[in-house]
Amino acid sequence: MKGEGFEKTLKKNDVLQENCKICMHRNPVIYDELAADLLDEQKDIDRYEDVRKIEDMATENKWKYFEDLLSPCIRCYACRNACPLCYCPTCFVDESKPQWVGKSTDPVDIRTFHFLRAYHCAGRCTDCGACERACPMGIKVRLFTKKLEMDCLELYGWEAGLSLDERPPLDTYRPNDPEDFIK
């Protein structure tokens, strides 16, 4: 960075968004014209270090962690409004007949909103980071969606946003699925 009377060199990772630091798809999947050369993708990155740390916590610590994480939430819905997947004409939180979740900033209502929204994004979230960037309270909301993103990769080998021809795992089923729920 150069300006009048100063020059400073920054490390890229000190200024990038959290999700950009761990991105492994910097090249576009589809394009008409590519304005520059393809880049080498990042390798040897653990995209889910933060999720695993939470998974390793004892249950009571996990509860406290999420309580603290969501305690600043003012339920402004900026995270939802910024998300490219949250395009439903009427979001479940705005429904009144039936009312799926209370409208208050009571901790239970706040948790219900976040957990349900995360499940709605399962298999579709590309970790674009728009939700986290929009939050005026600096809440790391991606931690919810990242857990489900990790599960989709580990359980189904699925990453959202890479194929136009395949359906997300929670959007499809096989009639010969070995589990009982399908019968």
Ligand code: SF4
């Ligand atoms: S990171 Fe996922 S949940 Fe957040 S805005 Fe992007 S697609 Fe939506």
Ligand code: SF4
């Ligand atoms: S949280 Fe769920 S219901 Fe609301 S806009 Fe997003 S995907 Fe739709």
Ligand code: SF4
């Ligand atoms: S943007 Fe932040 S404060 Fe607003 S609802 Fe989402 S998590 Fe809560």
